Amino acid sequence: MTSPADTAAHRAPRTGASRPRADALRNRERILTAAREMFVEIGPDVPFDDITRRAAVGNATLYRHFPDRAALIHEVVLSVMSRTTERALEAAAEEADAFQALRRFTHAAADERIGALCPMLSGAFHRDHPELDAERTRLEQAVVALVDRAHAAGRLRPDVAVGDLLVALSQLTRPLLGTACPDIDRFVHRHLQLFLDGLEAPARSELPGAAATLEDLRRTPR
Structure with missing residues (x-):
């Protein structure tokens, strides 16, 4: 049976050679978890700054994984x-x-x-x-x-x-x-x-x- 981590890894985008893949996957999962929590609490229009703050990542990291809100x-x-x-x-x-x-x-x-x-x-x-x-x-x-x-x-x-x-x-x-x-x-x-x-x-x-x-x-x- 597929685990959440396996599913995330399967869908995760490719990252540059300068960034370890495991680190990129962890950041991506932190962003998804924070976004899910804040979509529930506030709605889909929650500011990205709030999401990155909760995920403990920078804005550049969020946009590297997700180019826009959609x-x-x-x-x-x-x-x-x-x-x-x-x-x-x-x-x-x-x-x-x-x-x-x-x-x-x-x-x-x-x-x-x-x-x-x-x-x-x-x-x-x-x-x-x-x-x-x-x-x-x-x-x-x-x-x-x-x-x-x-x-x-x-x-x-x-x-x-x-x-x-x-x-x-x-x-x-x-x-x-x-x-x-x-x-x-x-x-x-x-x-x-x-x-x-x-x-x-x-x-x-x-x-x-x-x-x-x-x-x-x-x-x-x-």
Whole structure:
């Protein structure tokens, strides 16, 4: 199974002979980590100076790896999606109970903060970066497999679909804009657990409306 470090090394750009490759990779990972944290906390327009300060690198180092903001956003989102896919595959491989595998993945995806990055994935951004579509497809397939397995085992209520899980995950892991509570993250796993308890079969109530599918999530609003 591919590790985050292996994934980063595979995607890392070539560096000049005067700079050791291991040092360049460490700097690149520091930048991606700092950018991910600050995109979540502040948004994609956070000043580059703030990112380099948190990453403890210079502006020249950031621009050497990422020539513009779009390139940095692309790599941050791609790395988060890739890691989240790996968490789904690990849960499927290591958990014997189908619902526990789904539960483990959901909490792991929350730790990756994938919901907070969803607003960056506009239609135009995807068209410019087909690599993101490929990684999104890989992630969706991994999550669909978890949901299908839980349904087949009778552990997941039959009136929910993968879209329901992804919508809730996105909503519950985004920071609350304008909130006066600076430590809102401490509630994320608590509320996810409440949500997951409601997904277990047998169902305790009848849900209004229809289950959300991946096609529903992809549909462009009119």
